[in-house]
Amino acid sequence: MEDLSLHILDIMENSIDAQARSIEVHIDVDPSGDLLTLEILDDGKGMSADMVRRATNPFFTTRKTRRFGLGLSLLSESAKATGGELNVESVPGKGTLVTAIFHRKHIDMKPLGDIPETLLTLIAGHPEIDLSYCYTIGRERFSFSTREYRDLPVSSPRVLRRIGEHIRKGVAKLEESVTD
Numbered sequence: 001m002e003d004l005s006l007h008i009l010d011i012m013e014n015s016i017d018a019q020a021r022s023i024e025v026h027i028d029v030d031p032s033g034d035l036l037t038l039e040i041l042d043d044g045k046g047m048s049a050d051m052v053r054r055a056t057n058p059f060f061t062t063r064k065t066r067r068f069g070l071g072l073s074l075l076s077e078s079a080k081a082t083g084g085e086l087n088v089e090s091v092p093g094k095g096t097l098v099t100a101i102f103h104r105k106h107i108d109m110k111p112l113g114d115i116p117e118t119l120l121t122l123i124a125g126h127p128e129i130d131l132s133y134c135y136t137i138g139r140e141r142f143s144f145s146t147r148e149y150r151d152l153p154v155s156s157p158r159v160l161r162r163i164g165e166h167i168r169k170g171v172a173k174l175e176e177s178v179t180d
């Protein structure tokens with residue numbers, strides 16, 4: 001996987017597969033600039049403790065179409081490559097929280113990639129999902145939720161373009177406001 005945005009899309013697909021109605025994506029860069037925490041929270045069907053233990057194994061999947069499941073194991077590898085880690089917490093019937101911690105100045109840290117585009121892909125494909133995104137760098141924050149567009153057809157090209165512009169501007173402004 002070349003960048004984090006592709007991992008995020010993968011993990012959000014897990015939430016969709018788990019019949020989530022709401023997905024929250026949080027990216028948090030700590031004030032020292034060393035740690036980047038990625039959290040993906042859903043209200044899908046969740047996993048038993050035993051499933052959680054096996055979920056990051058590439059040979060564990062509940063899919064019927066293949067015998068391996070790579071989404072979580074690849075994200076775990078990417079986090080570990082930077083000296084970080086992956087953690088999965090889940091409550092059956094309630095939802096799942098996937099947390100990946102990265103040392104972002106490590107040589108093997110992947111770029112964030114085009115997160116606005118990734119979010120738009122999810123919104124276009126699953127307009128029924130409440131998606132929110134919160135990006136924090138130190139004390140500055142940008143956040144967005146499809147709930148802000150509740151009365152509009154979010155998967156229509158015009159609204160998607162508007163949402164895309166809104167997220168891109170917000171993210172650019174946030175990234176400009178901090179110097180590394």
Ligand SMILES: Nc1ncnc2c1ncn2[C@@H]1O[C@H](COP(=O)(O)OP(=O)(O)OP(=O)(O)O)[C@@H](O)[C@H]1O
Nearest residue numbers: 014015018046055061062063069070071072073096
């Ligand atoms: N958010 C989630 N809610 C409920 N179950 C999950 C969630 N994420 C993962 N799982 C369970 O963990 C398994 C492994 O997930 P993983 O993303 O690693 O592989 P996959 O989704 O099965 O296949 P792939 O990601 O390669 O398409 C899934 O098959 C599913 O049973």
Ligand SMILES: [Mg+2]
Nearest residue numbers: 010014071072
């Ligand atoms: Mg998956």
